[in-house]
Amino acid sequence: MTQEISPEARKAWMSLLATAPExxxxxxxxxxxxxxxHETLRAPEVGGVMVRGRAGGxxxxxxxxxxxxxxxxxxxxxxxxxxxxxxxxxxxxxERAAKLDAMxxxxxxxxxxxxxxxxxxxxxxxxxxxxxxxxxxxxVDFFTxxxxxx
Amino acid sequence: MYVAVKGGERAIxxxxxxxxxERRGDTSIAxxxxxxxxxxxxxxxxxVMAEGSLNDPDLAAxxxxxxxxxxxxxIFLIRAYRTTLPRFGNSRPVETAEMxxxxxxxxxxxxxxxxxxxxxxxxxxxxxxxxKLAAEGEVAxxxxxxxxxxxxxxxxxxxxxxxxxxxxxxxxxxxxxxTREPMSFPADRATRLQTLTRGDEGFVLGMAYSTQxxxxxxxxxxxxxxxxxxxxxxxxxxxxxxxxxxEVELTECETVNQFKGSKTEPPQFTxxxxxxxxxxxxxxxxxxxxxxxxxxxxxxxxxxxAAAQDEEFVLSHCDNxxxxxxxxxxxxxxxxxxxxxxxxxxxxxxxAEAARAAxxxxxxxxx
Numbered sequence: 001m002t003q004e005i006s007p008e009a010r011k012a013w014m015s016l017l018a019t020a021p022e023x024x025x026x027x028x029x030x031x032x033x034x035x036x037x038h039e040t041l042r043a044p045e046v047g048g049v050m051v052r053g054r055a056g057g058x059x060x061x062x063x064x065x066x067x068x069x070x071x072x073x074x075x076x077x078x079x080x081x082x083x084x085x086x087x088x089x090x091x092x093x094x095e096r097a098a099k100l101d102a103m104x105x106x107x108x109x110x111x112x113x114x115x116x117x118x119x120x121x122x123x124x125x126x127x128x129x130x131x132x133x134x135x136x137x138x139x140v141d142f143f144t145x146x147x148x149x150x
Numbered sequence: 151m152y153v154a155v156k157g158g159e160r161a162i163x164x165x166x167x168x169x170x171x172e173r174r175g176d177t178s179i180a181x182x183x184x185x186x187x188x189x190x191x192x193x194x195x196x197x198v199m200a201e202g203s204l205n206d207p208d209l210a211a212x213x214x215x216x217x218x219x220x221x222x223x224x225i226f227l228i229r230a231y232r233t234t235l236p237r238f239g240n241s242r243p244v245e246t247a248e249m250x251x252x253x254x255x256x257x258x259x260x261x262x263x264x265x266x267x268x269x270x271x272x273x274x275x276x277x278x279x280x281x282k283l284a285a286e287g288e289v290a291x292x293x294x295x296x297x298x299x300x301x302x303x304x305x306x307x308x309x310x311x312x313x314x315x316x317x318x319x320x321x322x323x324x325x326x327x328x329t330r331e332p333m334s335f336p337a338d339r340a341t342r343l344q345t346l347t348r349g350d351e352g353f354v355l356g357m358a359y360s361t362q363x364x365x366x367x368x369x370x371x372x373x374x375x376x377x378x379x380x381x382x383x384x385x386x387x388x389x390x391x392x393x394x395x396x397e398v399e400l401t402e403c404e405t406v407n408q409f410k411g412s413k414t415e416p417p418q419f420t421x422x423x424x425x426x427x428x429x430x431x432x433x434x435x436x437x438x439x440x441x442x443x444x445x446x447x448x449x450x451x452x453x454x455x456a457a458a459q460d461e462e463f464v465l466s467h468c469d470n471x472x473x474x475x476x477x478x479x480x481x482x483x484x485x486x487x488x489x490x491x492x493x494x495x496x497x498x499x500x501x502a503e504a505a506r507a508a509x510x511x512x513x514x515x516x517x
Contacts, residue, residue: 007389007390007391010389010391011391011392011393011394014393014394015381015393015394018393018394018395018396019394019396019397045236046235047235047236047237047238048204048232048235048236048237048238049237049238049239049240049241049382049384049395050237050239050240050241050327050329051205051241051244051382051398052240052241052242052243052244052325053243053244053246053343053400053425054243054244054246054318054320055318055339055340055343055423056306056318056404056421056423057246057247057304057306057318057402057404057423057425058247058304058318058319058320059318059319059320059321060318060319060320060321060323060325060339060340061243061321061322061323061324061325061340062325062339062340062341062343062344063240063325063326063327063328063329063340063344064244064344064347064425064427065199065200065203065204065205065347065348065427066203066204066205066232066235066237067204067205067206067382067395067396067398068204068205068206068209068235069238069395069396071238073388083386083388083389085384085386085393085395086395086396087382087395087396087397088206088208088396089206089208089209128250129297130294131250131252132250132297132298132299133294133295133296133297134252134292134293134294135251135252135253135267135269135297135298136267136294136295136296136297136298137292137293137294137295138253138267138268138269138270139265139266139267139268139295140265140266140267140268142260142261
């Protein structure tokens with residue numbers, strides 16, 4: 001049984017899974033009560049994506065260099081098709097991401113959200129906040145010296 | 151007489167075995183893990199990713215270990231690996247205005263929104279060896295302050311408001327890719343930027359320095375230098391929308407250059423641009439200076455004959471893998487080439503000696 005899902009919501013969880021630390025995702029995945037069997041539509045495959053920038057930050061695009069990405073597509077018995085696109089070269093991670101993407105389209109969505117996505121989101125937020133806080137501590141406070149002639 | 155020979159297999163195998171042993175070094179010293187290289191030699195990892203043109207810190211760490219710390223050899227390994235990867239596609243251009251900045255400084259404006267954020271920099275260290283690092287010890291946690299939530303705007307966007315700086319008009323043109331089609335001249339700016347960002351740091355630095363010393367001087371200020379992470383988004387055809395496929399650390403440098411105006415352009419500030427994988431600010435600043443020098447034609451400036459203005463010279467020589475490949479090949483057997491050279495020099499020598507003897511004889515006869 002497939003539920004209605006918005007592209008924005010799916011984009012958000014796929015993006016979260018793409019950058020999740022491998023060991024952390026594997027550990028969270030193992031906390032799920034059960035994971036459905038699947039049929040592999042596209043076996044995990046490692047490839048490259050050309051990352052582009054813009055001249056001057058806002059101008060015409062140029063090719064900056066590639067990054068490694070691993071992708072996988074699978075189908076659950078219920079018919080839900082899951083895609084995994086993850087940074088790096090972990091085939092296990094791509095398969096887990098695809099499985100979770102498929103499960104998010106089924107009744108298991110609430111459990112995946114609670115046990116996997118929500119902790120990942122909290123981790124990411126905490127890490128970003130910690131870095132931003134360290135950066136903020138290195139912000140320069142200027143002060144003007146008192147001039148002698150006054 | 152040259153006779154074709156074959157051989158050396160045993161010598162080569164034994165050389166490789168010895169190389170492996172030397173790479174490991176003293177076995178009473180603990181072996182380095184890839185994670186240690188990735189975490190503790192991060193700037194070397196960044197350089198290998200930038201010049202290897204492949205963002206994957208674990209692969210770069212492996213390449214550094216395999217190459218015994220010879221970074222150009224490591225870059226070579228990454229470039230070779232890169233060619234084996236199927237290309238899934240191209241990302242959308244990264245939004246550096248949305249960067250989560252670890253560092254962000256401007257040499258042109260003291261009070262910029264977002265402020266001067268130093269980040270984990272070597273600047274202002276005394277460059278004295280720190281012998282505390284020779285001993286193991288805990289590192290104190292860095293201080294924290296109230297984090298900034300909103301994105302940090304680009305410094306050049308403020309000058310744009312006054313229309314006193316040249317604009318960089320957005321386009322969705324598909325850039326040429328030097329990994330797919332060979333470079334040709336004249337090269338467009340996208341080709342120049344791609345070549346420079348993966349060019350040798352030392353070469354690009356030297357070219358940039360030459361402009362500062364007066365060879366096509368262009369009076370660069372670092373309008374902004376920022377280091378941080380950006381999301382990489384790619385359109386996924388099977389989904390019909392774009393998702394984030396990862397996050398990369400980048401260094402971006404925008405220079406603001408004094409410009410008196412030319413036949414075609416009014417007096418204004420012009421710009422150079424550097425964008426490099428990882429925390430690589432020396433490279434990003436160098437790239438921006440060289441990018442600016444190479445823009446002389448579109449800005450209607452004079453060709454001063456400086457090396458940094460010559461795109462054929464700069465772009466054809468900045469790739470350290472091409473350079474080292476051609477340079478190092480001359481140490482490989484050239485027995486046939488050299489045999490023919492030897493024959494030629496011997497023949498020339500015989501002819502020269504014969505001519506000298508004939509001349510001496512003629513002189514004697516005349517006397």
